[in-house]
Amino acid sequence: MAEIGIGIIGGGYMGKAHAVAMSAVGSIFDTPLRPRLEMVSASSPASAEGYRAAYGFARAAQDWQELVNDPRVEAIIIASPQNTHRAAAEAAFALGKPVFCEKPLGASLEDSRAMVAAAKASGCVNMxxxxxxxxxxxxxxxxxxxxxxxxxITYFKGEHTEDFLADPKAPATWRTTGRANGTMGDLAPHMINAALALMGPITKVSAEIETVHKARPGGAVTNDDHGQMMCRFANGAMGHMYFSRIATGRKMGYAYEIHGTKGAIRFDQEDQNALWLYLMDEPEEMRGFRKILTGPAHPDYLPFCQGPGHGTGYQDQIIIEAKDFLTAIHSGRSVWPTFQDGLEVMQVVEAAWSAAQSGTWTEIPN
Amino acid sequence: MAEIGIGIIGGGYMGKAHAVAMSAVGSIFDTPLRPRLEMVSASSPASAEGYRAAYGFARAAQDWQELVNDPRVEAIIIASPQNTHRAAAEAAFALGKPVFCEKPLGASLEDSRAMVAAAKASGCVNMxxxxxxxxxxxxxxxxxxxxxxxxxITYFKGEHTEDFLADPKAPATWRTTGRANGTMGDLAPHMINAALALMGPITKVSAEIETVHKARPGGAVTNDDHGQMMCRFANGAMGHMYFSRIATGRKMGYAYEIHGTKGAIRFDQEDQNALWLYLMDEPEEMRGFRKILTGPAHPDYLPFCQGPGHGTGYQDQIIIEAKDFLTAIHSGRSVWPTFQDGLEVMQVVEAAWSAAQSGTWTEIPN
Amino acid sequence: MAEIGIGIIGGGYMGKAHAVAMSAVGSIFDTPLRPRLEMVSASSPASAEGYRAAYGFARAAQDWQELVNDPRVEAIIIASPQNTHRAAAEAAFALGKPVFCEKPLGASLEDSRAMVAAAKASGCVNMxxxxxxxxxxxxxxxxxxxxxxxxxITYFKGEHTEDFLADPKAPATWRTTGRANGTMGDLAPHMINAALALMGPITKVSAEIETVHKARPGGAVTNDDHGQMMCRFANGAMGHMYFSRIATGRKMGYAYEIHGTKGAIRFDQEDQNALWLYLMDEPEEMRGFRKILTGPAHPDYLPFCQGPGHGTGYQDQIIIEAKDFLTAIHSGRSVWPTFQDGLEVMQVVEAAWSAAQSGTWTEIPN
Amino acid sequence: MAEIGIGIIGGGYMGKAHAVAMSAVGSIFDTPLRPRLEMVSASSPASAEGYRAAYGFARAAQDWQELVNDPRVEAIIIASPQNTHRAAAEAAFALGKPVFCEKPLGASLEDSRAMVAAAKASGCVNMxxxxxxxxxxxxxxxxxxxxxxxxxITYFKGEHTEDFLADPKAPATWRTTGRANGTMGDLAPHMINAALALMGPITKVSAEIETVHKARPGGAVTNDDHGQMMCRFANGAMGHMYFSRIATGRKMGYAYEIHGTKGAIRFDQEDQNALWLYLMDEPEEMRGFRKILTGPAHPDYLPFCQGPGHGTGYQDQIIIEAKDFLTAIHSGRSVWPTFQDGLEVMQVVEAAWSAAQSGTWTEIPN
Ligand SMILES: NC(=O)C1=CN([C@@H]2O[C@H](COP(=O)(O)OP(=O)(O)OC[C@H]3O[C@@H](n4cnc5c(N)ncnc54)[C@H](O)[C@@H]3O)[C@@H](O)[C@H]2O)C=CC1
Ligand SMILES: NC(=O)C1=CN([C@@H]2O[C@H](COP(=O)(O)OP(=O)(O)OC[C@H]3O[C@@H](n4cnc5c(N)ncnc54)[C@H](O)[C@@H]3O)[C@@H](O)[C@H]2O)C=CC1
Ligand SMILES: NC(=O)C1=CN([C@@H]2O[C@H](COP(=O)(O)OP(=O)(O)OC[C@H]3O[C@@H](n4cnc5c(N)ncnc54)[C@H](O)[C@@H]3O)[C@@H](O)[C@H]2O)C=CC1
Ligand SMILES: NC(=O)C1=CN([C@@H]2O[C@H](COP(=O)(O)OP(=O)(O)OC[C@H]3O[C@@H](n4cnc5c(N)ncnc54)[C@H](O)[C@@H]3O)[C@@H](O)[C@H]2O)C=CC1
Structure with a gap:
């Protein structure tokens, strides 16, 4: 079994999740390529060393440049703040190394475009x-x-709602400044990606974006608390999405409901092991939304557990990503979702900002 | 106990519901005024006679004019199609008789305005x-x-969704022609009313309205299958509503979710005896949406049943309306919601049509 | 349309429900026989007069004997305490009058047997x-x-759970004395009836019955707070039922879950308009409990509302009973459930008491 | 950071889960003791070698004896069939090595007693x-x-229900013979453990245990399909548990509902990230079961994810076990649940068999 040296930039929330994933993915999916936790970098050498010890990396880097350049680092995971994504990715691609980048792709549309260009130019695997x-x-x-x-499909309704800033007295932090850290920059991409993945391209949007609590203990808030958009899909369906970090009561409100001519589908990440399906083609007295519990019959479930309804969790999603990234590297062919998918999400985000400004519909070029 | 002679125009779906309500309301609410089922009218004398016998009215009328003019008919319920509402109401008010009118108030904004004017001019109780x-x-x-x-409140999400026309092969009927019978004309008013009742005035809307299935067996469809609007409330909250008769799987999808700075409320008419409440002010490990079952502690429940969780149903809503109408007549003072409330709903519907046309925001004068 | 004079014994919780039902049933179900609220009796002439006025009866009786004997009272509803059921029923049958009796049939097994015997001897309609x-x-x-x-069927699980006496500090009342007013006497019959109706006869039981809170403010508690039984059905299935008036959080916990070789059914009265069905014969990835909302495709729904998912409530159940009672009278043939069904329930209750005493299984003769 | 060599006996369903857990636990919980996947054994050397490669162990053993005796194997996880548990545990304890044993403790009560005795005699950590x-x-x-x-607490209701043998045409396998592989031997222990952990000791039981489908394609079925018990807890509460492998529609029906004098708790493993809590001490109009989503405020959640409602899954439970086992080894003090807890579960299982035989209550000595 071949081994591959993994370098992770950032050891926080997501850096840890990816380190764990790389530790577990081999035994779960019996991957042909086995990750070796080679190096981790962070905002300081000291914190990098802390992460190294905690997660079991071989070495800590002085900074992300050292990590990217290290010859034993053969694949790179970017789990640092959005404004670091572009430079790190470009450097990695320049050296011909595959890159997995956390969402959102870049801190801006421009960054994102550059990252896709760099990925394409390099021919490297990207995700x-x-x-x-x-x-x-x-x-x-x-x-x-x-x-x-x-x-x-006739209608798509999506939301990504959480409530970590619902309390107006919650203090200002780095999350409350910078467009890329606001709701549209930080939370919306997940659900927009879902919309694109489930429904196909969005052709236009009309939107509202708003900072509800403009000041918090500790400072002014300069980015958005929530936003919504009506949208139209290339398949003709009407749609709506809502994004919020002040949706009191919602913890992981990544949810969608889709209506079609033959049935409907409903999902809520807060009960991530259930999928609701309605099929019209049943005797009227027996029709209803059925709650399907995930199990071995569903994609990527069996490697985690042989029993249906036993459930997967947040960390398992990252392990599935790790499997897909390793598969891509092994085959030399990127697998969905790539940087291009990240860029398409950013284009919708950008269009939403423009529509919110103008108060009218904004077309999305494809 | 005083008696009052009731005349109902229309004996179909809602005419029956009101006839039943008037039969039951006295014993349920021990109303000071007791209704007497005096007269019913319909689209033909024969059908009126059928309704009379079925529902237990004393007499059937030749037409609604006869009913309105009959001296023993002391209060009038209009449960005939939207295009009949105005004339019947105006005639009743002209005779100084109280009127309960089914939603939507009129078949058009113009009709609705005229009806409010007539109600005001007459000083009669109206609902x-x-x-x-x-x-x-x-x-x-x-x-x-x-x-x-x-x-x-920071966000309001509402919907009125059903699926009686979700099947593209469902035949064309009278419901599939005429703006007043489309989704915005027929279903939207309920949820718009809810939004106004729960949240207060709407100041502007941006909307989409669409006929998805333009032809059905038996003819062309000339009114809308679904529509949505983003809206802004006078209290500052952002909002969204969706209305549909093609929302596969939804039967009585009158639902709302409201987020505030201290908590959240969720409701879905498909489980009409439960109200979900989230309160932020709880120890973190004990916070969650609670499912409150309606009971004697909630408005208008006790007269139906002494036990909590035993539940009320659709017909009971009409009985509560009957109680309120009788109370209004008895006291001589209209109770909410009046024709004016019906008009305010129509103004939002109208604004939605205009916004859907222009693709921009339409202000709603207040 | 023929009329029938109704006399109701008792004007409390259930007396009112039946009075309302008799007022509404004609227009809802278009019954061939139309009830006339002829007479009501209660524990005193004064209270009977109060009920008369409130519910719209023609006359109040001095006592139930007067009511039963009155020639214009042609059918009798017994909605007074359990210890009055037998005498009233026997008197009515002696006069050849049909009787609807509230559950439980009698205050004891002996009473219940006598009531069935009287019903049979008279040939009268009974329910x-x-x-x-x-x-x-x-x-x-x-x-x-x-x-x-x-x-x-392989397994049946049922419960009738409420929490009106869950608080140990809730005061003693008439409900807390007398075997017929305890949980087994008062609540269990509903679910035992359900078990028999859904599953067929029970052949043996093993049980526990207990008074948890033996003293309450105001006095000693002499009847049972909760009880459970394991049971075996004639169809071979294993079963369990739980009954409680101290099941904190449960308001109308009349619930069952039934597993069979091809599927499963689940129901909870707290969401009485939904029935959950699981069918094994589906592709594995699409299997799940479906939540069927009641609608016109289900028994006795359409007369209440043409729209599915609009829902029926507690009072509507009593209206359905009224329809069935009138139908039975009209045809001269009792319809399910009759006094005999009430007796069969009492036999299971009695067997449970005996099993609880002996700590072993008690057979139920059939 | 200290390292410890782990040997796992069995590489199937649970052997894999433990191998994954030992790979991931260090980075998730930052454990002071870090596991090294030293050796795996299985029913044949060839299959052991396959597991070694798949899960990343250093070496494969010829048989479990070699594994137990290997000096670099410092702690042992037994994930082989029940009938192997005793011998392996005894051998490990004889060498002074800590042991984690999969449930049920032994294949019989006798085995279980011997295992507890061996653990005590050795003074080794056991779990x-x-x-x-x-x-x-x-x-x-x-x-x-x-x-x-x-x-x-007044009442406890528990179940462990699955449906992997609900289909009568599902073929006979090793699971369908041997008491230890039946429902009481294999599934019941989980829920009995839950009952003991949540409620404290059980003092007596009355039970039924049954083989519903006595023959399956491929052979006779010699163990039980489902069983139930009424039980009494030392704290005075009444209880009931149901165990089934034929509960059609149930996938991971590990569920309980507990009623107390001040509130109630409900849980269903099929939605393992939610806990339902009812508190009586609330204004009546606001009382209801609240659905608490797990998050950083709950035990052992934060190391998996900083966000509430993001959810943990089946594999994560095994990782938590791994953390607790390592913690116990590190401190030299066993942590709950130990072999003794496993034995106490077996005593209840045994009492249930005896009660099922006798048809009466069986006391459980403590
Ligand atoms: N997929 C998902 O569910 C989530 C994705 N994210 C994304 O993951 C990325 C990281 O976010 P979090 O882990 O939440 O942040 P965090 O604040 O928890 O961790 C950030 C890490 O980046 C390191 N870092 C900062 N500047 C650096 C630099 N110049 N060079 C090297 N390392 C640097 C910090 O030392 C820290 O270890 C962001 O892009 C974010 O949008 C975040 C949370 C959830
Ligand atoms: N509040 C609610 O939940 C609902 C309200 N409605 C409203 O109730 C009204 C009636 O609708 P449905 O009962 O569903 O219709 P329907 O078609 O079931 O019944 C209409 C009745 O009006 C009678 N009618 C028609 N033209 C008439 C005329 N010129 N004079 C006298 N009677 C005439 C018909 O004979 C029939 O009895 C409409 O305004 C509708 O929007 C309808 C359904 C639900
Ligand atoms: N089906 C169901 O869901 C329910 C059935 N019930 C049953 O209904 C019956 C009545 O119970 P509730 O209405 O709850 O009681 P309640 O206490 O509310 O009313 C009892 C009525 O009986 C009258 N009454 C008492 N003694 C009488 C006598 N000797 N002669 C004539 N009237 C007399 C009282 O004046 C009162 O009007 C009981 O058998 C009870 O088990 C009660 C509640 C629910
Ligand atoms: N905690 C839980 O949720 C679960 C616990 N279990 C328990 O885990 C244990 C293993 O069950 P599964 O993994 O489901 O079985 P399995 O059949 O999937 O795997 C059993 C493993 O044991 C090995 N084995 C068999 N005989 C052996 C021997 N003499 N020496 C060494 N290895 C031997 C086999 O080669 C195989 O690798 C059982 O005690 C079972 O009750 C099983 C499933 C779930």
């Missing part, structure tokens, strides 16, 4: 971290939609 | 049939919002 | 008030079971 | 694999009960 779409349930939903199980 | 807001659960929600239980 | 089994959802469940939709 | 009680939700429930949040 973006939209983990929620990787649950067995959402993968199953995607497959059902592709198979036409619920017919032609 | 409109927004029954869903009358469930004990939605009344309780309204009270909680008014009491500030969930703080300042 | 017992198991209203919960009358919801459209439970009627649909019963039909599905009879049709073999879920195959051969 | 048993009741993973379901380790979810953040069930740990939180356990804490709430211990803290008296819902007062004095």
């Amino acid at each position: 973006i971290g939209f983990n929620y779409i990787r649950t067995p349930a959402s993968q199953a939903a995607r497959k059902m939609l592709a198979d036409g199980v619920i017919g032609d | 409109i049939g927004f029954n869903y807001i009358r469930t004990p659960a939605s009344q309780a929600a309204r009270k909680m919002l008014a009491d500030g239980v969930i703080g300042d | 017992i008030g198991f209203n919960y089994i009358r919801t459209p959802a439970s009627q649909a469940a019963r039909k599905m079971l009879a049709d073999g939709v879920i195959g051969d | 048993i694999g009741f993973n379901y009680i380790r979810t953040p939700a069930s740990q939180a429930a356990r804490k709430m009960l211990a803290d008296g949040v819902i007062g004095d």
